[in-house]
Amino acid sequence: MAFDFLVPVEDKVLAHTELLPAQALGRHIYAHTKNDGLPVLANATIALLGVRESRNAYEKKLEKLDVSAIRIQLYKLMLGNWNSTIVDMGDIEEGETVNDTYFVVKEIVAGLLEENIIPVILGATQDITYAAYRAFDGIRDMVNLVAIDSRFDFGMEDELISSHSYMSKIITDKPNNLFNFSNLGYQSYFIAQEEKDLMDRLFFDAYRLGELINDVSLAEPVLRNAHMVSLDTRAIKSSEFGISPNFSPNGFDGREICAIARYAGLSEKVSVFGIYEMENIDQSCQLLAHIIWYFIEGVNFRIDESPYSKSDDFTKYTVPTDTEQLVYYKSHLTERWWVEVPSILTSHTKAGSVALLPCTEQDYLDACNQNIPERWFKAYRKGFN
Numbered sequence: 268m269a270f271d272f273l274v275p276v277e278d279k280v281l282a283h284t285e286l287l288p289a290q291a292l293g294r295h296i297y298a299h300t301k302n303d304g305l306p307v308l309a310n311a312t313i314a315l316l317g318v319r320e321s322r323n324a325y326e327k328k329l330e331k332l333d334v335s336a337i338r339i340q341l342y343k344l345m346l347g348n349w350n351s352t353i354v355d356m357g358d359i360e361e362g363e364t365v366n367d368t369y370f371v372v373k374e375i376v377a378g379l380l381e382e383n384i385i386p387v388i389l390g391a392t393q394d395i396t397y398a399a400y401r402a403f404d405g406i407r408d409m410v411n412l413v414a415i416d417s418r419f420d421f422g423m424e425d426e427l428i429s430s431h432s433y434m435s436k437i438i439t440d441k442p443n444n445l446f447n448f449s450n451l452g453y454q455s456y457f458i459a460q461e462e463k464d465l466m467d468r469l470f471f472d473a474y475r476l477g478e479l480i481n482d483v484s485l486a487e488p489v490l491r492n493a494h495m496v497s498l499d500t501r502a503i504k505s506s507e508f509g510i511s512p513n514f515s516p517n518g519f520d521g522r523e524i525c526a527i528a529r530y531a532g533l534s535e536k537v538s539v540f541g542i543y544e545m546e547n548i549d550q551s552c553q554l555l556a557h558i559i560w561y562f563i564e565g566v567n568f569r570i571d572e573s574p575y576s577k578s579d580d581f582t583k584y585t586v587p588t589d590t591e592q593l594v595y596y597k598s599h600l601t602e603r604w605w606v607e608v609p610s611i612l613t614s615h616t617k618a619g620s621v622a623l624l625p626c627t628e629q630d631y632l633d634a635c636n637q638n639i640p641e642r643w644f645k646a647y648r649k650g651f652n
């Protein structure tokens with residue numbers, strides 16, 4: 268069984284935990300230890316999982332990812348007003364080949380998904396996203412992937428999979444379960460025109476860093492529709508993450524990236540949350556711990572709501588436009604918005620059900636002014652292609 272390849276949490280982390288106050292998060296995490304083995308997964312909500320594979324890194328790593336340093340920073344944070352049961356599965360070390368590591372990641376993540384446990388993956392390099400994506404095979408036919416990244420990571424044609432080209436493999440490999448890909452925080456000077464053209468041809472979504480810095484709440488409806496989230500920490504500016512030649516002076520600050528992580532946690536669809544391309548720097552370990560904390564916070568405040576399950580809790584707005592009649596819904600409880608997308612009513616949903624695209628109030632106001640939101644138009648076109 269793939270779980271047999273997991274390496275226990277290091278003793279130094281466990282020793283540090285013993286010195287923490289009772290209110291600390293680490294005192295409430297069920298960890299994989301040498302003495303007790305793997306924790307019981309029954310009733311678990313979230314599972315931490317380290318992946319130290321780095322052989323397909325675009326920029327070769329000089330040292331292995333120190334997941335224990337991240338754990339120490341996370342464990343000492345205070346527990347929120349949460350009901351989640353958190354387990355720490357330990358780490359996946361490098362296999363004999365990179366594909367061996369991918370297989371173990373896929374099997375472990377798939378096992379957790381089948382138990383309705385959300386894996387939080389701490390990976391050395393972002394190509395691990397591909398293995399996590401393959402875990403949905405046989406579990407979900409259509410997957411929406413959101414990458415928080417300064418690049419699209421399509422790579423060059425025929426390039427071997429790496430942390431800068433894993434998306435090409437996700438798009439082309441069979442079975443092709445990818446329905447939508449969204450990028451949050453791309454920086455134009457890192458993107459080739461051919462990559463932008465490919466995003467347009469496939470009707471994928473992309474939001475520039477500047478858009479999200481001006482209004483980070485734009486990320487919420489995108490993440491609300493995601494099944495898995497992949498965070499490349501190089502999307503965070505270097506001054507926030509610690510000095511490293513692999514990080515850019517431009518990017519998200521700590522507050523913005525934590526807000527985005529919380530939005531990801533709040534999404535009732537997000538089943539896998541991965542953080543990749545980390546550095547062994549004290550400041551980065553602290554920020555990573557905060558990001559994980561905010562994701563867990565979001566998970567604990569999830570509200571599973573649909574305009575069609577409790578119609579009394581929603582207001583329906585019908586907006587006639589020159590070409591379409593758009594139907595919007597606003598939740599009275601959370602004030603979140605959705606819009607119907609007619610083109611995917613039967614293609615990607617159960618018979619008789621209606622496809623709802625998360626959106627913002629501004630999308631509704633734009634439609635009232637006869638401006639059809641771009642995300643709606645892309646989803647509409649995708650249903651016919």
